[in-house]
Amino acid sequence: MSTAIEATGLTETQRQIVDLAREFARTKIEPHAAEWDRTAHFPRDVIDELGKLGFLGMGTPEAYDGMGLDTLTYLLALEELAAADASIAVSVSIHNAIPTTMLLRHGSPAQKERWLKPMARGELLAGFALSEPESGSDAASLSARAVRAGDHWVLAGTKAWATNGGTADVMMVMARTDRPEARRGAKGISTFIVPTDAAGYRPGKPEDKLGLRASNTTAIGLEDVRLPAEQLLGEEGQGFVYAMEGLDVGRLGIAIQAVGIARRALEHSVAYCAERQQFGQALREFEAVQFKLADMATRVEAARALGHLAAARRDRGEEITTQASMAKLFASETAMWVTTQAVQLFGGYGYMRDFPVEKLFRDAKVTEIYEGTSEIQRIVIARGLYPGA
DSSP: OOSSOOSTTOOHHHHHHHHHHHHHIIIIIHHHHHHHHHHTOOOHHHHHHHHHTTTTSSSSOGGGTSOOOOHHHHHHHHHHHHHHOHHHHHHHHHHHHHHHHHHHHHOOHHHIIIIIHHHHTTSSOEEEEOOBTTBSSSGGGOOOEEEEETTEEEEEEEEEEEETTTTOSEEEEEEEOSBTTBOOGGGGEEEEEEETTSTTEEEOOOOOOSSOTTSOEEEEEEEEEEEEGGGEESSTTOHHHHHHHHHHHHHHHHHHHHHHHHHHHHHHHHHHHHHOEETTEEGGGSHHHHHHHHHHHHHHHHHHHHHHHHHHHHHTTOOOHHHHHHHHHHHHHHHHHHHHHHHHHHGGGGGSTTSTHHHHHHHHHGGGTTTSOHHHHHHHHHHHTSTTO
């Protein structure tokens, strides 16, 4: 049995996309992933190559120079990238999910021409800045501000933990546009299209992270960033709503990133247990090992199925907020559990950086945290059980 995506049951387009992603991941990503991790190197050249192949415009319609893929096909490709290196996968996922979704749904024709098309062609890398040092799970409490000054907006404040924050060409930045004396909570937040070469945009030093070390994560200082009025996205005061819409797709991307991590840990474990000898026989001959591998394989398949089910619902035009949270919750906790078992199966070698499961273990942890912690996902899911309440 293969733990990877099976070609059977896929359309010809899906098969071609999976094969392309898998070959690129096998030849251009996985051989270098350990070194990128050790040096915390963000391989922009590899991202650019993926962009030229269309992987930065997977869900963008062909009318805007994208591939026009359905959500399920996007997840199939993303899993292949994540199995090779989760750091590459998250940069691709963030770009394809929140910024792209926001522009598609709420961008003006001019904004789509100026930003969405080059994003889809891989000429611009995008990111998203919502969280702040004092505003994480309670994202609506953010304090970065945007003040109207004639035909411009002036942004000031600090953002935290922004993926692609120091390497992107354009960021979707959330800031308050309500007045201090008349705060409106989530309804006082707007979204701005911020080119990263704008005067006053100050990315901080890349964060020194436990995992995903090749992914660029930074704080961002907004020092009176002056933007033309037309770089307000959509309607003033609707930015938080736009962000939550984008997070549905973003959470699916993180779910499948987690599946890719878990799948790779399982593949390494299956191979290792077949060749490693103890007490005169291969590890795979021991029932305790067999049971552990069986549970790992079952959880990987179940996590993938939840993500694909949510994707199919979205492709039918159905609402997926609850299903995206379910997929993200289960897949991220699966990744953490599976990689823990992988380290245990490798024994002392599993604890060493010379062996691959140690990195996968570190990469898995953040999937339980970003794009909404597991605790936040449980709140979202519980609310979905009482619609209209």
